Amino acid sequence: MTSMIKKAALLATAAAMPMMMATTASAEGERYVLVSHAPDSDSWWNTIKNALALAGEQMGVTVEYRNPPTGDLADMARIIEQVAASNPDGIITTLSDPDVLSGPIRAAVDAGIDVVIMNSGTPDQARAVGALMYVGQPEYDAGLAAGMRAKGDGVTSFLCVNHYISSPSSTERCQGFADGLGIELGNQMIDSGQDPSEIKNKVMAYLSANPDTDAILTLGPTSADPTLLALEENGMAGDIYFGTFDLGEDIVKGIKAGVIKWGIDQQPFLQAYLPVVVLTNYDRYGVLPGNNINSGPGFVTATALEKVEAFAGEYR
Incomplete structure (x- = not known):
């Protein structure tokens, strides 16, 4: 009996060893x-x-x-x-x-x-x-996919609101969008800066000078949130095709309200x-x-918002 007890104890110790080793390894x-x-x-x-x-x-x-x-x-x-x-x-x-x-x-x-x-x-x-x-x-590929999606929706011209123009990856998003539409980027990309008031004013000025613009592409909450305010002020909210990179609380609200068509979720x-x-x-x-x-990229639209809305700005 004593021998059997010792054997059981040895087996139990051996079984526990991998767990003990893993615990040690996970606290380095x-x-x-x-x-x-x-x-x-x-x-x-x-x-x-x-x-x-x-x-x-x-x-x-x-x-x-x-x-x-x-x-x-x-x-x-x-x-x-x-x-x-x-x-x-x-x-x-x-x-x-x-x-x-x-x-x-x-x-x-x-x-x-x-x-x-x-x-x-x-x-x-x-x-x-x-x-x-x-x-x-891949930023260019994401812009390209967005441009192809917008082309299928009938977009032929756009404004890309680039709030971080010193970063080449931001420009790749705008260029990919233009290529997806099959048009030249040209002056359809603006250096908006990062000040919300300045972004809003530049968006309104561009749309005023280019009234035939079909669509707006923003590159994240920094440019999307002031653009939402610009469209509310000039009366174009919900009437102009609006897509954006990334998600955020105001972007999700815009998608839910039908002002933003989609957000590109990276x-x-x-x-x-x-x-x-x-x-x-x-x-x-x-x-x-x-x-x-x-x-x-993944596209978030109004039909798939429940979990995204719950975690926007926190985990999404």
Whole structure:
């Protein structure tokens, strides 16, 4: 009997060992820093911050968010250099302008820091700087899909409200939309700046000078929210074809009211959450997905709003 009890105890201990080992492995204290190009004023990035915090909590790692307060890309490049000098286990960063950012990102990789590119850039650009992978939405392709959709709805001219024209990826959205329509971009893209009043005034001025404009494309809440106000003021809300990139509380309201036809959902939650999961499992177990991850584009319309509305600005 004593022998049987000892054997049972040994079996129980052996069965528990894998669980004990896994628990130890999941508390190694890795630190990952996400560096974005977004200015402090861009509320769309709140979803990124929420996803980053949740991933850190669930994976048991330390996460940090850094960004240039005004969106200055030279400042962002310096932040990447500072973060790399602090020797984190990994850096998650956007590649909104390869000419400015490739150097510091490549230097971080050469210093032995694992990097995942998210949100901006392309899989090819991520590979060129030595990143492990890319998680995001190919911006030109998303604009192209939106333009083809709008063409099918009869759109032949448009205004693209570009609130972040210094970022090449923003221009790719406008160019893709024009190509999807099969027309020249030309002067149909305006540099709106990021001040809400200025954006509203520039949209109203353009539509006044170009009354035959069929459609408006905005590139996120920063430009979409003031454009909604502009259309309310000039009486065009609901009468002009209006599509936008990204989601937000006011964008969702606009879709629900029929003022905005669709929002292009690139799922920013996944863009921040998945890199933390990927880096953690790569550090701990040496496993890595074999492909880049496209988080979008997906089109959100009035027929699919229930869950999006509940989490807009938080997780969607």
